[in-house]
Amino acid sequence: MTKQIRRWLLAQLPKWVHKGWITAETADEMRHAYQDKPQPKGPSITRVLILCIGLGLLALGVVLLFAGYWYQFSPNGRFDWTILLDMLALVVLALAIWKADARSAYAEGAAIFYMLAIAGGLLLLKNTYYTGEPYGIYVLLMVVLSLPAAYLLSSPIAMMGCLLELAWWSLSPQAITFWGGPIPAGLLYAGTIPFYLWQWKYHNQMRKRMIWLSWMYMVSLFSVFFFALAGYRAAFHLFFLTALGVGTFGIGTMLHRAAIWTLPFRIIGSIALLYTVVYGTLLGTWQQERTTYVGFLVTLFVGLFLLAVFYVLWHLLRNKKYVEALVSLGAPVIAICTLLAHVGMNVFTITLLFNLYVVILAGVLLVGGTTGGHVGRINSGIVLLLLVVATRFIDPSFTFIERGLSFVFAGLAILIVNGLYMWNKHVNKYSHYRSRLKKQDKEKADEEVL
């Protein structure tokens, strides 16, 4: 229950008692149950943000004072200044651990300062001891040094920063070494999960931060997953991505009534599924899939992911969410298509099969949406069909003439259908207006006769 609803309810209680709908005892019990919970100590988040702007300006001023002379310091001098910045960050962190309450505005502010100082220090050192390396190793250090601070201060904002850094690391160009590869990225992501489960207990006190946290978790999860797929150039990569999309979409769908912070699960999962639709309809995807090697590990992971997908499907069917189950069926369909690509089936046939699934799904969404009055489903159906058409714009498997004519005809069809609809509506409206006028005239004539 939100703060606004709680306040409205408390304000209504005297009126309800006066009208005799509830007894005074019941009102007292309700008042006790729904009274405003004590707010955490310290200033509000808005106040902290304004203070942060002030501090930010102050920091920028200091940066400007240093900027003009930074390169006049020797590398060792710059190193010393960086150490000083790190010390300042640690002092702020220690003060926050000592004095600030968990998740309070002070704790969040201290965590932000600590993370910025550590990241800034490392970037300054990268510039001083320049080897031209990509950001990967430095971002890895940032995440490793920031993650404990997020836990120590129980700071969702610091954790969001860590997750963003993790996404940055995953998507930044770097050599795939053991320390710069998907395994440490996955381990670090795994290290963030207990924090989410821990914050779950306090979701009533921090609804907005929980939603943002969910967004960051999803963005980071898919970034790390992309990193792993691209890093290992794995076979069945489209299937793995779809399976993850189905998993997050399924969790979001099953829990959406329970909590609003599961919204990012659904949305990011849906985006992953739309990505699958785009790439699944391209011939090149299946041609490339054929060149990959399917080893034991890949087979094992495909099996495990399929099990997870079928578990989600079973849950959706049990809850009578048939349309969502059809959406989730995309993962097994992709698995079958990938298998067919590896056994040597014509890629055109595979694309056709996948397109068939997408068209059926779009049809079900459109029909189900229209009959059930779900505008979201109608829009999803339209988006799916549009994506299938729009993907052809960049599909090199067709000539420019074929693609150009397809788009021209599709565009003309939409214009003609809509034009006819509008013209028909106009004619109906005009005839309706005329018949109404006639009816009024007739009524007038009848009145005059009477």
Add this chain to the structure above:
Amino acid sequence: MKRYYKWICLIILSVCVFVAPFLVQQRYTGILTGGQEYQLPVSLQRVDSWVPSDYLTVRFLGCQAPWTGETPPVIDSEMYVVVQPQQTGLLKIVRAQQAKPDQGLYILAKATAYANGLVEFTLPFDRVKVNINKVNPAFYQNYKGLLLATIKLKDGRGVITGVYSKGIPIESAVPETMEQQVEDSRIPISDIGSTQPIVTVTPNSGAGQTSSVTNP
């Protein structure tokens, strides 16, 4: 004990925070102290920055090599360039490949283009620290003469220790005349070092320990 776990964690974190800068520093100084010194032909540029800087951007010349691999290189990703030091200290680019070479000298580079079995690349270490006030601006304004950079290499990573014109450090060198520059620019990159004066360095020597000699 439970009361102090946060402070114990903070102490461990503080150690990590202080170790991290030394780790970054050591990666750089490790190349400088443990790396072998070689030379490559370069050109210089000065990139405007919002703060006054103490370095010039270095562009290595002749950054292309035959690609040895079953599949073409992934553009914008890292790969290994196998190089062979010549007697003069100049590096000869031999080939480029995706896998790390088991032996020999190599540099980590970024593939930028691929065509007809040749891959073009850039080397990541593209800065040389100089006193810009002492460098003649002609050197970084479309200079066509021969400039050689001394680089230290270790485990595929490198650092530029200096740039020289006719064996003289760039900060005290005088630009060649336009005629000499045009003449220099006509020398094929593969022939540099065989007919021109170059910098000679002893292994593990620091920047500046150079002398100008003419190759036979």
